[in-house]
Amino acid sequence: MEKNFGGGPYTVGVEEEFQLVDPGTRQLNPAIDAVLAAGKDLGWISSELSQSCVELVSPVFESAAELGKALPEYRRRLATLARSCGVEIAGAGTHPFSNPIEQPFTEGDHYLRVEERMGWVARTQAIYGLHVHVAIPDETSAIRAMGVLSRHVPLLISLSGNSPFWRGSDTRLSSTRIKVFEIFPRSGLPPAFDTWEEFERHVETLIASGSIPDYTWCWWDVRPHPRFGTIELRSPDVQTDVAHTISLAALVQCLVATADEREPENPLLTEENKWLATRYGLDAVFYDFAAGEKLGARALARRLVAELRPASQDLGCEAELEGILEMVERGSGAAAQRTVLEKRGSLRAVVDHIVSGTAPR
Numbered sequence: 250m251e252k253n254f255g256g257g258p259y260t261v262g263v264e265e266e267f268q269l270v271d272p273g274t275r276q277l278n279p280a281i282d283a284v285l286a287a288g289k290d291l292g293w294i295s296s297e298l299s300q301s302c303v304e305l306v307s308p309v310f311e312s313a314a315e316l317g318k319a320l321p322e323y324r325r326r327l328a329t330l331a332r333s334c335g336v337e338i339a340g341a342g343t344h345p346f347s348n349p350i351e352q353p354f355t356e357g358d359h360y361l362r363v364e365e366r367m368g369w370v371a372r373t374q375a376i377y378g379l380h381v382h383v384a385i386p387d388e389t390s391a392i393r394a395m396g397v398l399s400r401h402v403p404l405l406i407s408l409s410g411n412s413p414f415w416r417g418s419d420t421r422l423s424s425t426r427i428k429v430f431e432i433f434p435r436s437g438l439p440p441a442f443d444t445w446e447e448f449e450r451h452v453e454t455l456i457a458s459g460s461i462p463d464y465t466w467c468w469w470d471v472r473p474h475p476r477f478g479t480i481e482l483r484s485p486d487v488q489t490d491v492a493h494t495i496s497l498a499a500l501v502q503c504l505v506a507t508a509d510e511r512e513p514e515n516p517l518l519t520e521e522n523k524w525l526a527t528r529y530g531l532d533a534v535f536y537d538f539a540a541g542e543k544l545g546a547r548a549l550a551r552r553l554v555a556e557l558r559p560a561s562q563d564l565g566c567e568a569e570l571e572g573i574l575e576m577v578e579r580g581s582g583a584a585a586q587r588t589v590l591e592k593r594g595s596l597r598a599v600v601d602h603i604v605s606g607t608a609p610r
Contacts, residue, residue: 250452250464251475251476252388253478254385254388258384259385259505260311260383261312261313261316262307262382263320263379263498264304264305264306264307264380264382265305265324265487265494266297266302266377266487267303267304267339267487268302268341268603269300269301269303269337269338270301270337270339272332272337275597276344276346277347277375278301279301279353280301281303282300283334283335284330287333291330293306293307293323294330296360297355298360299353299375300352300353301347301352302377303338305323305327309382309384312566313564313569314499314565314566314568316569317492317495320491324338324491324607325608327608338604338607338608339607340487340607341489342376342411342425342426342486342487343429344375344600345414346414346416346596346597349375349429352372370432373429374429374430376426376430377412377487378430378485381481381497381498381501382479383479383501384477385505388445389445390508392443392445393508394480394508395439395442395472395480396442396513398505400511400512400514401553402519402526403519403523403535403546404535404546405482405484405501406484406526406530407526407530407581408497408500409424409488409582410486410530410581410583411488411581412424412425412427414599415429419590422583423528423583427484434460434468435467435469436469436470438470439467439469439470441513468483469483471483471484480505485497488582489582489606492572492575496576499561499570503557503560506564515538529546530581532546534546535549550574551577553573554573557570586602
């Protein structure tokens, strides 16, 4: 297993998966080939499983503050490129009404292998996530960060839920994308590993059994990415508002940097809170199994920001972390989408809202 840990500790980068939508019908549009061809000289855009998805891969930044200065311009450039190809980009975890089963797969050996192994399951995966990478110094730190981030997956889902609609219906979930993706094998919360050797043995066993070709087929909410030298958070929906992406990146960066000060939790217990977050978003009330007490998602977010404020000052991302408090006050992307539907009575209007919020002209 190739390992590249030990680079600049706690540097940060993100991957944002955007929908490609028709500017007239607002349906998903499988235009990735045209977008990639138009942006062939850009090294920071790529494809995903669905041809209706384009991925923005940010450079690596020293802090979430530096990411925050650069990411809006990357979004604007991608939006301009997409418009030159006759489509718009939209940042939400699911499309409000397009049929995911109808979206063609992207060509290429990797995607063909996924389709062949997953069958119908792969056809459901017209979903769009935000992945946050934070560089870590060594393998031991990777395992520690994996456990701590896993414990906070429920809160991160509460903050980032941005996919309330699926095929024209309100699912009553804050993040429909989470449940759709959990159809995949080796998704959801990761196993609890005590050592790097346990993680390697787990992956090597899966490879030897023929289940996976390499560790990147472990699609957990949190996973080490040894080839990049990072820990990768994969649970959030892609965000409509770029400021939310930046605040979530700051939160993840601070959690990873302070992982040695925090205790992981049994994934089976965290799973209960994850469901509450998926269903209720910021209205979720979590149970702290270690302390034996209940705490609402908003109160937990405020408490965590206060605890992490010294770390954010050390990392130079205090203002970006404080943005979590604004997210708590304004509500999630899922709540905003429902408000648009209530006021304007149309899921096309919801797509209008998502497009205009993703990369304002």
